Amino acid sequence: MKKPQLMNVQVAERDLIDGLVTGINVITAFNEDSARLTATELAEKVGISRSAARRYLLTLVHTGMAATDGRIFWLTPKVLTLGRSYLDSARLPRAIVPYLQKLTAELQESTNYSVLEGDDVVYVSRVNAPRVLTTGFEPGTRLPAYASTAGRVLLSGLPDEELDAYLERLELIAYTHLTITDKAQLRRELAAIRESGFAVTENQYEIG
Structure with a gap:
């Protein structure tokens, strides 16, 4: 089967389904800082x-993807089926697992397989080391790429022009006291990684 080619499609606004x-x-308005929301809070965020916010929330409740006590709403584990649909339909996350398993054994x-999504890195596949306790980012985790x-x-x-555009629009946030917040320093770090072929980071997104 011929591999489909990625296309940069410009979609006309009239072709979009606003709903x-x-x-x-x-759905994406819910996060670590906003795990539970009222209709009023959601309306402000979106x-x-x-x-309208209440109707959307009640629709999620109807589909089993949200729950409510009558005033506050929160997502349920069923919403994970949305991400599962990608993992089940995409070939690469499944095809890469044997290679991750081999690397983990060696x-x-x-080991992880990750992709760039916008300005973030998303962890798509993971094989844990054979230990009683393991730490790390599970599939679906999204982090700022620079951190x-x-x-x-x-x-x-990235090609130089894409990296230049990324750095120009990037807002560097100090997630820890060690996070790189200087664009010139970050550019030098990325150049060194390009030269060596590997990267090592410590305490850039969280301590420990």
Whole structure:
């Protein structure tokens, strides 16, 4: 089967389904800092009316992807089926696992397969080291690319013009007191990674 080619498609606004776009924004409005939301809070975050926010939330409750006590809403584990659909339908995350398993066996360390998604790095596949306790980022985890090892490796491989555009729009946030917050320093770090072919980061996104 011929591999489909990626296309940079410019979609006309008339071809968009506004309700679907808003529904996605509603789901992604829930995060670590906003795990539970009222209709009013969601409306403010998404930029829609309170009545519309409530209808979206009740629709999620109806589909089993959210729950409520009558006032506050939160997502349920069923929403993970959305991410599962990608993992089940995409070939590469499954095809890469045997290679990750081999690397993990050789190195006795956990291994990951990650991709750039916008300005973030997303962890898609993971094989844990054979230990009782393991730490690391599970599939679906999203981090700022500049503050993670995998993200820096991927950034270092970007064409110069894409890297320049990334650095120009980037807002560097100090997640820890050791996070690189100087663009010139970050550029030098990425150049060194490009030269060496590997990256090592410590305490850039969290301490420990």
